Amino acid sequence: MSSLEAFARGAGKYVDDITLPRMLHMAVARSPHARANVLSVEGGMNAGDLHALVGGFGEGARRDVDPAVLHPVFASDTVNYVGQPVAAVFAADRYAAEDKLDEIDVEYEKMTPLTTVEDALSAAPLHAGTTSNIIKQSWVGVDFDDPASPVVLEDAFTIGRIANNPLEPRGIIADYDGARLTVYVSTQAVFSIKRGLCNTLKLKDSEVRVIQADTGGAFGVKSALYPEYVMAAYAAMAYRRPVKWIESRSEHLAASQPGRGVRGKMKLFAGTEGRVKALRAEVTTDAGAFGGTAGTSSPFFIAMQLTGPYGIEKARVLATSVMTNKPPQGPYRGAGRPEAAFFMERMMDLLADEIGKEADEVRLVNTTTKPFTSPLGLEIEASRPFFEKAVAELKYTEKSHNGKAGLSFFVLVSAVTPGESARITVQNGTVDVWLGGNQHGQAHVAFVKRLLSEELGIPENVITLNNGDSDALSDGVGTWGSRSAIVGGAAVIAAARKVRAQVQRRRGSYTADTLLDGNYDREVFDRHARQLNSFGANLATIRIDKFGVVTVQECAACYDVGRALTPKVVQAQIVGGSLQGIGQALYEGVVHDANGRLLTKDLFDAGLPLAENTPDFSITIVERPSSFPHKAKGLGEAPTIGVPPAVARAIENVSGIRIRHTPVSPEELIGSSDTQEATVKRR
Amino acid sequence: MRTRFRVNGADVDLDVEPRRLLVSILREELGLTGTHIGCDTTNCGACTVLVDGKAIKSCAMLAVQADGAEILTIEGLAEGEVLHPVQRAFVEKHGLQCGFCTPGMIMTSYWILSQNKDWDEQDIKKQFSGNLCRCTGYRDIIESLKRAKELARGEGREAMR
Numbered sequence: 001m002s003s004l005e006a007f008a009r010g011a012g013k014y015v016d017d018i019t020l021p022r023m024l025h026m027a028v029a030r031s032p033h034a035r036a037n038v039l040s041v042e043g044g045m046n047a048g049d050l051h052a053l054v055g056g057f058g059e060g061a062r063r064d065v066d067p068a069v070l071h072p073v074f075a076s077d078t079v080n081y082v083g084q085p086v087a088a089v090f091a092a093d094r095y096a097a098e099d100k101l102d103e104i105d106v107e108y109e110k111m112t113p114l115t116t117v118e119d120a121l122s123a124a125p126l127h128a129g130t131t132s133n134i135i136k137q138s139w140v141g142v143d144f145d146d147p148a149s150p151v152v153l154e155d156a157f158t159i160g161r162i163a164n165n166p167l168e169p170r171g172i173i174a175d176y177d178g179a180r181l182t183v184y185v186s187t188q189a190v191f192s193i194k195r196g197l198c199n200t201l202k203l204k205d206s207e208v209r210v211i212q213a214d215t216g217g218a219f220g221v222k223s224a225l226y227p228e229y230v231m232a233a234y235a236a237m238a239y240r241r242p243v244k245w246i247e248s249r250s251e252h253l254a255a256s257q258p259g260r261g262v263r264g265k266m267k268l269f270a271g272t273e274g275r276v277k278a279l280r281a282e283v284t285t286d287a288g289a290f291g292g293t294a295g296t297s298s299p300f301f302i303a304m305q306l307t308g309p310y311g312i313e314k315a316r317v318l319a320t321s322v323m324t325n326k327p328p329q330g331p332y333r334g335a336g337r338p339e340a341a342f343f344m345e346r347m348m349d350l351l352a353d354e355i356g357k358e359a360d361e362v363r364l365v366n367t368t369t370k371p372f373t374s375p376l377g378l379e380i381e382a383s384r385p386f387f388e389k390a391v392a393e394l395k396y397t398e399k400s401h402n403g404k405a406g407l408s409f410f411v412l413v414s415a416v417t418p419g420e421s422a423r424i425t426v427q428n429g430t431v432d433v434w435l436g437g438n439q440h441g442q443a444h445v446a447f448v449k450r451l452l453s454e455e456l457g458i459p460e461n462v463i464t465l466n467n468g469d470s471d472a473l474s475d476g477v478g479t480w481g482s483r484s485a486i487v488g489g490a491a492v493i494a495a496a497r498k499v500r501a502q503v504q505r506r507r508g509s510y511t512a513d514t515l516l517d518g519n520y521d522r523e524v525f526d527r528h529a530r531q532l533n534s535f536g537a538n539l540a541t542i543r544i545d546k547f548g549v550v551t552v553q554e555c556a557a558c559y560d561v562g563r564a565l566t567p568k569v570v571q572a573q574i575v576g577g578s579l580q581g582i583g584q585a586l587y588e589g590v591v592h593d594a595n596g597r598l599l600t601k602d603l604f605d606a607g608l609p610l611a612e613n614t615p616d617f618s619i620t621i622v623e624r625p626s627s628f629p630h631k632a633k634g635l636g637e638a639p640t641i642g643v644p645p646a647v648a649r650a651i652e653n654v655s656g657i658r659i660r661h662t663p664v665s666p667e668e669l670i671g672s673s674d675t676q677e678a679t680v681k682r683r
Numbered sequence: 684m685r686t687r688f689r690v691n692g693a694d695v696d697l698d699v700e701p702r703r704l705l706v707s708i709l710r711e712e713l714g715l716t717g718t719h720i721g722c723d724t725t726n727c728g729a730c731t732v733l734v735d736g737k738a739i740k741s742c743a744m745l746a747v748q749a750d751g752a753e754i755l756t757i758e759g760l761a762e763g764e765v766l767h768p769v770q771r772a773f774v775e776k777h778g779l780q781c782g783f784c785t786p787g788m789i790m791t792s793y794w795i796l797s798q799n800k801d802w803d804e805q806d807i808k809k810q811f812s813g814n815l816c817r818c819t820g821y822r823d824i825i826e827s828l829k830r831a832k833e834l835a836r837g838e839g840r841e842a843m844r
Contacts, residue, residue: 007782008770008789010717010757017716093711095703167721167729167783167817216719216783217817249722441781441818572777572823579820602724603815611811611821 003214003445015171015186015213020242023173026232027097028245029087029104030255031079034113034325034596035126038075043104044087047076050234055292057196058189058224059331059415059480062296065136068129069291071328073200073227073234079108080126080289081327082597083255088231090243113325113596117263117286120324126289133323135291140303141316141375147277149269153350157343158661161261161286161590162583163606164332166440168216169247170256172229174236181208181233186215188223188438189478190468196225197233212468215440219580220331221256222440223478224293253606254598257293258590259332260662261286262302264343274355274362278314281306281343287321288328295329296321298336304376305340309383309411309535310348311368315375325596331480333580334640341410345645346660348409349652358400359407359649360391379531380411386622390537390558393620403541403553406649408642410536412559414634415481416528421473422491423523424452424499429516431456431463435488436476436525438468442573442636446566447485448492451630455496457512475525482634485565489630491526498522532626534560534633538581538642540615542650548669550651552582552615555643559619562626562633574619574639581643583609584662585651607663688752690715691759699746706730706741709756717757717786721815728814731787732756738794740813757786760793768834769793769827778827780818787814792828796835 006012029044041047053070056063075086089100114120120133173184181203187193190210197208215222228245236243247256262285269278283302287295299319307315352362367384374380387409391397399405421436433448449460466472477487499522500510507514536559543551555578564570587607591599600606625631648659655672686699690713699708709715709732718741721729730741733755760767769792772778779785791814795807802810807825816824 003782004774004777004779005766005770007779007785008766008773009761010715010786012717012782014716014719014783016720017710019711095700095707165817167727167781167815168719169721215781216721217781219817246720249724249727443780568777572780572819575820575822576780576818577820580817603722603726608726608815608817609820610815611808611825612805614808614821614825617822 012214014168014216015173015184016246018173018184018213020173020175023242023244024090024092024239025094025097026235026243026245027089027101028085028228029101031075031082031084031086033079033108033110034082034115035111036079036108037111038077038079039107039109041087041106044089045231045235046087047072047074050074051076052200052230054196054200054225054227054230055290058192059220059478060294060297060301060335061224062292065291065296066130068127069135069323071227071290073230080325083327085227088235090235090239115325115592115594115596117284117322117324120322126323135287135296135321135323137320139316140300140319143316144278144314147269149277150272151270151354152267153347153354154267155347155350155660156263156265157346158263159260159339159342160662161258162332162588163253163258163590164219164221164256165252165603165606165608166217166219166221169249169252170222170226171246172232173242173244174233175242176237176240181237183210183233184213185210185229186222187212187468188218188440188480190438190470191436191476192223192478193225193229194470197230200225200230201233210470212438214467215438218440219333220259220335220480223480224257224330249603250601253590253601255327257328257330259330259335260339261329262298262339264339266343266347268347268351270351272355274351274357274365276310276312276366279307279312281317283317283319285321285329286324286326288326289323290328291323293328294331294335298329301336302340305337305378305413306344306376307374307378308341308344309380309409310366311372312374317376326592333577334637335481337413337637337641338584338644341408341641342645345408346648349649360396363387363409380533383535386535386560387537389622393558394537394539394556396539399539399541404650404653405539405541406646406653408538408645410641412482412534412536412634412638412641414486414532415483416487416530416532418477419525419527420487420491421476421523421525422488422495423473424495426499426515426518426520429462431458433463433465433492434469434472435491436473437479437484437488439479442479442484443566443569444484444488446569447489450565451489451492452496455493456500456515458516462516473523482636485632486532486628486634487526487528489565489632490628491524493629494524494526495522498524532633534562536560536638536642538646540643540646540650542647542654544654544669544673546673548666548672550586550664550669552647554618555615556618557620557639557642558622559635559638560622560624560633561635563623563631564621565630565632570621570635571619573636575617577636577639578617578643579609579614581640582613582647583607584640585644585647586663589663684747686747686750688749688754690754691756701745701747703746704742705744705746705749708746709741715756715758719783719786721783726815728791729784729787731790731814733790733794736797738791757789768838769796769831772831772834773827776823776827776830778819778824784814784816788816788824792831795828796832
């Protein structure tokens with residue numbers, strides 16, 4: 001049975017579908033205050049039982065931070081966001097566990113929360129033993145003298161926080177047999193969870209096994225180690241009973257790690273023909289209440305990418321991650337890439353308006369005709385040939401005149417380093433595969449089957465891709481950053497070639513039949529250190545009704561995927577990612593009030609797009625082979641990078657209102673219906 | 684409270700705590716874990732089942748309210764190895780990625796087709812307003828629905844079942 005068929009039958013095994021004998025259900029008591037001193041906690045399991053810190057595991061996480069800013073598993077002296085875990089209770093079923101929350105008694109002394117970056121930068125530190133609310137701050141790029149430029153443009157942009165909102169919330173089951181902890185979890189990366197649990201609970205590598213349950217979407221939020229996972233594992237060890245925790249949607253919105261939440265100040269120095277000579281910028285992330293998550297690293301990653309696909313010779317960026325009384329920031333599909341592209345593409349449009357050129361003309365003069373390494377460290381191929389092709393494929397000239405289309409051009413920086421692991425076993429005529437990065441909707445199984453049938457000449461129906469299992473591999477990274485087809489695919493090929501060589505050594509020559517006739521087992525960690533970046537462009541047309549409601553009419557994409565290993569999956573990734581990009585531009589947000597209380601409490605408040613928000617798609621796949629053996633490049637995050645700036649420009653073209661943030665709400669656009677002619681206002 | 688209903692053609696007779704939701708009984712007492720829980724606010728539709736022919740969110744109904752009802756869940760669609768045309772269409776048209784919203788999407792599709800209405804594409808999209816998907820962007824779900832209609836007609840199934 002293919003996994004698609006299993007899912008269509010309702011026969012998937014997600015973590016909440018697993019029941020172990022004597023299993024306890026965990027419920028978590030959370031802070032109702034954005035900032036308070038905790039005077040006492042009575043009842044449940046709490047900081048008096050377990051004092052440990054999380055942070056530093058998962059996509060974009062950093063371990064080189066002051067331990068004073070790490071997230072405690074249970075709050076002890078203070079709470080720093082609404083939803084922060086304070087205690088946990090356990091019962092035989094979920095209803096009873098929720099009932100037991102009433103037994104927890106916490107005495108708080110409320111404090112004034114810091115809910116904006118401005119407040120946080122000027123206030124005394126949130127965490128004792130620290131000197132400021134800045135987690136990390138440094139310059140990226142070397143300083144330069146401002147060039148004498150006839151055009152100097154400045155603007156500032158804000159991208160609101162977005163909840164990942166996979167349809168399956170987070171969840172875990174921990175089971176301890178007295179010697180070994182076995183964890184079933186909904187995850188992108190079994191090894192992040194394993195390393196995190198070993199570190200936090202001081203367990204040996206051999207004492208923890210992490211098994212991936214079927215994972216119902218993730219988008220970044222399921223790679224980190226969370227306090228609840230540590231609680232469940234600790235309780236399983238303390239009570240010697242399996243412990244299950246399944247996040248509710250309300251908890252997901254309040255207390256998982258939302259993405260985005262970044263502002264950028266940009267200053268361009270350009271000639272009258274539109275050539276950008278230099279860029280100065282500041283990128284500031286609202287990292288939330290604790291450090292060590294992707295919120296710590298994201299301003300630096302954004303800064304590195306800021307020149308995008310353009311040959312800008314001078315650039316310097318001040319990157320800062322700042323703590324506020326909100327949940328910690330994490331990665332969300334794109335994870336820094338959409339922010340960088342939004343800031344630069346908005347400036348390109350501003351520049352076009354300023355000097356009276358078309359949006360494609362000003363971009364074209366800034367493309368490169370040779371490979372280029374930016375002063376911020378971004379490596380790109382020559383961007384002009386792709387851009388010229390994309391403008392033609394997207395029919396930009398026609399659609400900008402008739403439909404006031406918005407255009408975007410970007411570079412996708414795939415998370416290639418440090419590579420990925422793969423293992424192949426052959427037994428009884430069947431081929432089993434494990435990858436270090438775990439599929440959760442991307443259909444890794446499709447590229448694994450394609451590549452193995454090409455490499456080994458075997459039929460696809462003998463190949464099984466197993467879910468992640470830390471016992472099946474000795475190491476692994478994870479699925480994020482548009483990396484899986486690139487490094488997962490390369491690792492599968494490397495392992496297949498080792499198996500092939502083994503068959504040749506043993507049997508004298510290789511045939512698919514001799515392979516399937518024997519027993520083989522090879523694991524590789526295929527290392528990669530170089531960047532593998534690729535180009536993409538998007539076009540969007542929109543309508544605005546008299547209530548200011550924007551409808552995206554057409555969403556067109558032109559992406560270089562190197563080689564489309566599985567064309568159906570490529571199309572599906574682009575359509576799904578594009579609606580997430582539209583979501584960022586128009587609907588989605590995690591919003592807290594001035595007291596740090598969550599306003600977006602359900603999926604509709606959080607703005608998840610509906611079927612009726614889906615536009616018409618036209619997709620052009622460009623295949624310029626990469627240097628990898630499979631020739632593929634990254635893809636998954638491309639639509640979330642390219643779509644928001646294209647939609648923002650289309651809104652600007654139709655409404656005449658300059659767009660400086662996402663999401664753009666109808667209230668801002670009332671009276672700018674596209675039944676009236678409009679011109680873009682300058683700054 | 685003693686509660687009797689039929690699920691996928693089988694009689695069920697249970698003593699049910701009145702506060703428990705239908706989805707909780709389906710999943711935890713009857714082991715029908717194909718019906719998923721994606722939210723606690725009745726937004727997502729992952730728990731959609733048919734109760735007396737109507738698509739309902741089983742997180743928005745108490746189990747005791749189902750007393751006397753005929754319930755169809757995702758597990759009741761296939762006949763052994765043979766997938767129902769709606770399920771086959773979702774596989775063929777890639778109407779799913781992570782698979783978590785899928786049982787709800789398929790049950791809603793089944794209900795839409797059972798209505799035998801000549802809805803245009805925008806009408807169909809509106810029928811899915813109670814079912815959320817984060818992966819697919821919905822396009823391939825709509826294509827799956829159209830394909831299911833063709834498959835069902837080809838097999839001489841005008842209405843569903």
